[in-house]
Amino acid sequence: MDVLKLLTRSTKYSKANSHQTSASKTPSSGQTNNPQLFASHAPKCDESEPPRKKRKAENGDGDLPQELNFFAEPLQAAAKGDGDGRNRQGGAGKSKKETKFSTDKIQETTDGVGTDKPVLGEEECKKILRTHKIKITVLENLQADLVTKKREKHSKKKKRSNAEEAPVKKKTEIYPQPLQDFEHLRTRYGVHGRIVRNIRQQAYTIPTEVQLGSLPLLLSSSTDLEDSVWETPNLLAVAPTGSGKTLAFLIPVVDSIAKLKASSNDETLADGDDVTPRAIVVAPTKELASQIVNEGRKLSQGTKVKFALMRKGMEVVERTEPATTSDDRTSDDDSDSSVVEPNETTGPAKTRKRGQLVKADILVSTPLALVNALTDTTGTTLPLRGARYLILDEADVLLDPLFREQTLSIWKSCTSPSLRVSLWSATMGSNVESLVVSTITSQRKAVELSMKQTSMGSSRPRRAPIVRLVIGLKDTAVPNITHKLVYCATEPGKLLAVRQLLRPTSSTDSALRPPFLIFTQTIPRALALHAELQYDIPPEAGGSARIAVLHSSLSETIRANTLARFRKGEVWVLVTTDLLARGVDFKGLNGVVNYDAPASAATYVHRVGRTGRAGRDGGIAVTLWAKEDVPHMKSITNVIAAAEKLRGKEGVPSEDLVGDIKSQQWLFDSLPTPSKNEKKSLKKRGVEARRPGAKLAKGVGKISTKVEARKRKKSQSKGAGGDDVDSDEFSS
Numbered sequence: 001m002d003v004l005k006l007l008t009r010s011t012k013y014s015k016a017n018s019h020q021t022s023a024s025k026t027p028s029s030g031q032t033n034n035p036q037l038f039a040s041h042a043p044k045c046d047e048s049e050p051p052r053k054k055r056k057a058e059n060g061d062g063d064l065p066q067e068l069n070f071f072a073e074p075l076q077a078a079a080k081g082d083g084d085g086r087n088r089q090g091g092a093g094k095s096k097k098e099t100k101f102s103t104d105k106i107q108e109t110t111d112g113v114g115t116d117k118p119v120l121g122e123e124e125c126k127k128i129l130r131t132h133k134i135k136i137t138v139l140e141n142l143q144a145d146l147v148t149k150k151r152e153k154h155s156k157k158k159k160r161s162n163a164e165e166a167p168v169k170k171k172t173e174i175y176p177q178p179l180q181d182f183e184h185l186r187t188r189y190g191v192h193g194r195i196v197r198n199i200r201q202q203a204y205t206i207p208t209e210v211q212l213g214s215l216p217l218l219l220s221s222s223t224d225l226e227d228s229v230w231e232t233p234n235l236l237a238v239a240p241t242g243s244g245k246t247l248a249f250l251i252p253v254v255d256s257i258a259k260l261k262a263s264s265n266d267e268t269l270a271d272g273d274d275v276t277p278r279a280i281v282v283a284p285t286k287e288l289a290s291q292i293v294n295e296g297r298k299l300s301q302g303t304k305v306k307f308a309l310m311r312k313g314m315e316v317v318e319r320t321e322p323a324t325t326s327d328d329r330t331s332d333d334d335s336d337s338s339v340v341e342p343n344e345t346t347g348p349a350k351t352r353k354r355g356q357l358v359k360a361d362i363l364v365s366t367p368l369a370l371v372n373a374l375t376d377t378t379g380t381t382l383p384l385r386g387a388r389y390l391i392l393d394e395a396d397v398l399l400d401p402l403f404r405e406q407t408l409s410i411w412k413s414c415t416s417p418s419l420r421v422s423l424w425s426a427t428m429g430s431n432v433e434s435l436v437v438s439t440i441t442s443q444r445k446a447v448e449l450s451m452k453q454t455s456m457g458s459s460r461p462r463r464a465p466i467v468r469l470v471i472g473l474k475d476t477a478v479p480n481i482t483h484k485l486v487y488c489a490t491e492p493g494k495l496l497a498v499r500q501l502l503r504p505t506s507s508t509d510s511a512l513r514p515p516f517l518i519f520t521q522t523i524p525r526a527l528a529l530h531a532e533l534q535y536d537i538p539p540e541a542g543g544s545a546r547i548a549v550l551h552s553s554l555s556e557t558i559r560a561n562t563l564a565r566f567r568k569g570e571v572w573v574l575v576t577t578d579l580l581a582r583g584v585d586f587k588g589l590n591g592v593v594n595y596d597a598p599a600s601a602a603t604y605v606h607r608v609g610r611t612g613r614a615g616r617d618g619g620i621a622v623t624l625w626a627k628e629d630v631p632h633m634k635s636i637t638n639v640i641a642a643a644e645k646l647r648g649k650e651g652v653p654s655e656d657l658v659g660d661i662k663s664q665q666w667l668f669d670s671l672p673t674p675s676k677n678e679k680k681s682l683k684k685r686g687v688e689a690r691r692p693g694a695k696l697a698k699g700v701g702k703i704s705t706k707v708e709a710r711k712r713k714k715s716q717s718k719g720a721g722g723d724d725v726d727s728d729e730f731s732s
């Protein structure tokens, strides 16, 4: 029996019904058949087709000259059938030098390499990438630098050709080989066999668009680029919510570290290779950081690559300053085996470590936790010497004023000359893009300067290009979600509407079924709404235990437990703040309710993106709006319209969405467009009337109804359980 029918009709509850929600077919549940969002028209590639001719040095389309294009068509070696798939991805002129990894030690890595069929010609690559709506662009004028370098190299031997003299465009679109099959990870890029097996074990059959586009870029030169002017790029990836970005950034890093560890007895390690952590992943919330660690552990099983989640009290680098006493340390409930106890008995007090020293290869952290661990008593940020990779997940928010200082401080502490940075999000403003380019450029200059000043002398670090990858339309919601906008005029109206979502009175009311999330603007509002709704589910169906609240003021343990209960299906409705808006993955979520409108279009994209993940049939995103939300509505309707455009083009039925927006078009057209300053202030502070302590006009911004307060008091006095709360405490 359906849970909502049960709620509506007050049918007698039987234990057998308790898990009907997860069992019944709901919009977002079930297996994902095709995790690709834009795959319906993907051309079938005939890979048996012989490799195409080399393209011209410059084709006038803004493409890179062939000799500089490390994503180029098959090398001549591949065409001759030398069988080394890894080399095919390298640029022309790449040496066939043996990699520094000994083949006998990493047998599992190289088994099967070279068994691949020839790679695709540029036209096919272009076609596939375009069908999947993948656009890859080289940012920054690095090409010009490379052309200059080439010119210098060749000027002694021959006169410069016209092609070389031609100006190089600032941004150039490129068409790397798409990764159409996970098996190609092994056969073309020599990815560690265990990693490929672990991917298969998770039942991932085909790569999602972001994986298809980014993995060839990030794996292309992970093994041998000794002779190439190109390096693995720094990457700025913008891909829809739930499109598998985590796997896309983890595979290259885990693979590279697994190989490095396998070669550790070769005595070929460069300075810093033996220093951990080797990679840093930064995420804005503990929930997301912990999820990344879980994904990472599944992916790296059997490779000896260790992940750790940064917790209070951990040390990331060794310090020589006097140790604090154990009483000064913050307690830490981490039982992670990758964290080792410091050896407090060895050495004088000056060299004693202060907390647990992380001995993991990949450290995942929120910005503040890591900055705290890196800052010494004088306020100096200690360097992360061994970090070769810095990954910023939800990069736009990490580079937003809220986290910017902390994130840049971590970035600057990664001092390795071969540092590669990748930034990932479903939304990325152009200001973030320029900040990234300028940070990479200035960091590069600083490294070059320090290398000049030290014994590293004349050796110059290889310059890595900055590449941007965009899937679909930038800053847009996934096309498989149904969006609903419900005007409620006032706060009591919103409360009524949310109750109607919980207890639909007719089949046309709403197709929204649990489990779903409800987002509010602030913690007090989340608490107030939770207090209002917790008795709306009959005790026979689980009562108040079916509705929970999650926010950042709760302890880490409560947060983790609540999330686990929601994932298990024990909690049906989770009232939360933007804490869960980004990154957190719920496989069977049927919908999202914006009880309070999101503070920006980007937040809307992320909130609604908790449903319809990995190509699943989308859930429903309901936004309740009142008078105070008017300034938000234009940007939200723009996002919905863009998603609708994508959806329409893909041939997905969109009657619902079109109907919802179209029927209210007159209303949205008549709403004022907020000024730039208004948008800025909304993003920073949300709706003023909903902020804690705001002076309220009658009926504005207060989540409370007298009737409900009475009802709650009555049920509490009857000992119905639940939190012992006073409704006024939670009104905002």
Ligand SMILES: Nc1ncnc2c1ncn2[C@@H]1O[C@H](COP(=O)(O)OP(=O)(O)OP(=O)(O)O)[C@@H](O)[C@H]1O
Pocket (backbone or CB within 6 Å): 032, 035, 203, 204, 205, 206, 207, 208, 211, 239, 240, 241, 242, 243, 244, 245, 246, 247, 425, 426, 582, 583, 584, 585, 587, 609, 613, 614
């Ligand atoms: N190739 C694949 N095939 C099927 N499912 C996949 C594949 N890759 C990842 N997934 C699944 O897709 C879901 C979403 O992945 P992930 O959390 O990495 O998305 P994301 O792009 O980081 O989303 P967000 O922008 O919300 O952070 C996860 O449940 C993951 O297990």
